[in-house]
Amino acid sequence: xxxxxxxxxxxxxxxxxxSILRGFAEIDVRIVDVEEDIxxxxxxxxxxPVISYDNGDKELAWPFNYEDIRRIxxxxxx
Numbered sequence: 001x002x003x004x005x006x007x008x009x010x011x012x013x014x015x016x017x018x019s020i021l022r023g024f025a026e027i028d029v030r031i032v033d034v035e036e037d038i039x040x041x042x043x044x045x046x047x048x049p050v051i052s053y054d055n056g057d058k059e060l061a062w063p064f065n066y067e068d069i070r071r072i073x074x075x076x077x078x
Contacts, residue, residue: 001076002028004052006044008035013062017049020066026073 005021007014021029034044044050051060053072060068 001026004030004032006032006034006048006050008033011048014049017062024069
């Protein structure tokens with residue numbers, strides 16, 4: 001499963017979220033630095049970290065945990 005992970009440099013919550021995601025071998029994480037795109041900066045800065053999945057149709061913002069990610073994976077398999 002491919003997800004976009006909206007983050008920025010120096011965000012400790014983002015680091016924590018990425019650590020959770022790295023625990024799932026079946027997830028391909030594409031890092032999107034919101035500070036590199038002005039539109040994404042305005043859309044995501046106050047909500048990061050944010051996971052975008054299902055081709056961008058769904059999002060999950062912090063706080064999330066291992067079980068939340070597991071549910072996303074299970075819903076994708078259905």
